[in-house]
Amino acid sequence: MNIRQLKHFLAVIDLGSLAAAAEVVHLSQPALSRSLRALENVLRVPLFDRQDRRLRPTPYALAYVERARRMVFDENEGARSLALMRDGELGSLAFGMGSSIAKFLLAPLMLEMLDRAPGLRMSAMVQSTDMLHAALLKEQLDFFIGDVRIAQHDPDMVIEALYPCTFGWFARAEHPLAAKRNVTMTHLSAYPLISGGYADESVERRIADLYGLGIPISQHFSLSTSDLSTMHALLASSDAVTPSTAIAVLDPLKAGVVVPLDVAPPLDLDLTLGIIHRAGRTLAPASSRAFEFIRASFANAAAELSRLHGRRAGLGAAPSLKKRAIKTRR
Template identity: 30%
Template sequence: MLLRHIRYLKAVVDHGSFTRAAQALHVSQPALSQQIRELELGLGARLLDRSGRQVRPTDLGVAYLRHVDRALKELDEATRAVRDVEDLSTGSLRLGITPSIAAYLIAPLLRHFRSSYPGIGLVVHVAAQEEIEPALRNDELDLGIGFGDLPAEDIETIPLHDERLALIVSAIWQGARGNAFTAAELASTPLALLDGSFSTRRLVDQYFQNSGLRSSVAVEVNSITALMEIVRQTDLATILPANVAGAGLATIGLPPEFAPRRAALLRRRNAYHSAAARAFVVATKEVTSAMDCK
């Protein structure tokens, strides 16, 4: 049984005639009659009474059409739902984002996206890139935001902006010490850093090793939010993306500077991407492009 059979049956009942139904459907009457016979044979029931001048549904036909009407309404609603999703009036998006990028990007990004598409529901999962990529492969996430320096054949990267690590201190502390550090001053500065589970910490350790310096780590934490609050209210400095230095914090130049990392959107290569996901890619490019212009 096909949807065509049901629509043909409804047309015959609505018009009370095979001839008029065939004209409305733009099919031949023999073809229409054949489709109705196939439907009745498939159901093992006579659905139409053809004995009078007007074709009418039998008792079985009435019962069948009662259910069919409900099903057709559901199908019509489903069609509208598809159109609604495509025009982004509704839908959903599952996003994975690394902690360091989430600290400065997620709020302005969601503000920008929701201003255009308030009907799209978002689920945001903050995790290391090593967790985001498998989730993309398993269709547990639609998009990820991480870094493009960890290439994988089945993960497509869309470059966004350069993220550069910097020494971050409290604004009061910076006012007293100035805007630049020597290598010796950096080595003697007590630091509060993310712990070794973060890729940012591994980059910091590599930086000190390459510079021939030894870091003075006073505190290790596993939360960027907690780390920023520690730096804001103490004399400890930290090393994080320069973008996270918000109210009460300031950045200080380092000798030498950290090499930039290219942040990137991540998605499965050659996979279906929903209208919401495609719109989110555009929104992310707009937000990060504005950041680069500042």
């Protein structure tokens, strides 16, 4: 038995067709059939029932398939580990993050890595946490930065919680509601509402419960965009209002263009961002440098938001942004 035979077996299992599998593994159908027969001889069990020119997996095959996947995975990881040792700072790094943090993190991270590892090939995916998690499981990413809840009960994932998000309602500094206390949903609904970024079902339910909104809450929003530059421009140039993480509007907050509103009840959501990668996955050497930069970037963002909140409190304009405790699991 060899890894090549296991790959042939998995191709037939996954594609359900000898012809399709033969094309993927670049063998003729007779050659692929011989490879399967050889594996059956080694294992001394039938892996496929051959009826009507079709291969149907036997109970033995279904019991064996996950072990076969693990052996192929371990073989690939062994070869990858040696390649990474040879490459040093060369190689590739694929990572992902949500749109709410890509605005302040993605370009600086890539510039940092280009400066410190100029031979590195990088690719980045900006998507919702569930899409990033799916891409990680498919080995399309080395790691991603997202909502740590998606992997907190998965023993095959490693989590490093970094940043407990603060939330609020935001509008331009000269907005009619900017100086008002105890703003309610009735007040907010008099202005265009912007839905920015990606929100999962639990977040939507929580917002609906807090403000008495019907589901889906998208029906209450005039505009929806996952592009933060567009959202920032709309906030700065109109009377639109948005519920958001504070980090997603960090730049316009720092510039004084956007301010948090004093909304009652406050936007009380639970979201901790962190680095997530697969247990047992050999990361590129450049990953450790990327992780250092990501940790420092979140620490700087937290310090900046704390400074801004302190400045606003000193001026007597004080909607507070609630901060959750970090829960870390490695």
